[in-house]
Amino acid sequence: EVELVESGGGLVQPGGSLTLSCEVSGFTFSSYWMDWVRQVPGKGLEWVANIKQDGTEKYYVDSVKGRFIISRDNAKNSLYLQMNSLRAEDTAVYYCSRSLDVWGRGTLVTVSS
């Protein structure tokens, strides 16, 4: 069974940093692009970033460029999102997704003082 499990969310102060992790199982992780998507509670979905199978290509939405870094470790079947210089508007549930066709349950990030 395909499974994606996010972790690392929590409460962080504005300007702070947080790293999200996504551990996957049930498929060949190294064969897929992987994405992060976020959702402000009660609002719509916003794509954040994705990364190619071998990590050589990465793309970001403009609002996080220069602050967030997506990475992966194919040996550990894990995807990461390093989030720096966090702002209140980054508060959201962050979903890990396999090429936007299979999704994890999400982890909540709250940026507040």
Added chain:
Amino acid sequence: DIQMTQSPSSLSASVGDRVTITCRASQGISNDLSWLQQRPGKAPKSLIYAASRLQSGVPSKFSGSGSGTDFTLTISSLQPEDFATYYCLQYKSYPRTFGQGTKVEIK
């Protein structure tokens, strides 16, 4: 960025009804479009990719059509478990963009 506009934003329907949701892209995206379902408090679930191809395990009551800029999602006979919010998603170019969502509620 490609803007995705869904209509309606919400609708009320009864069990057994046929429901159609539309999505319009601000520029042509060929058939690089998915439809997702999100039940309250749950993660999104992909229903359709490439505009009309059903994801594995998704019931055939869901169907998608369209190409270029105009797309539709149809639910042939609404069941209680189908009351949810539906999103379209374009993956033709970066950044990937979603429609604003269509909330399907019980009449």
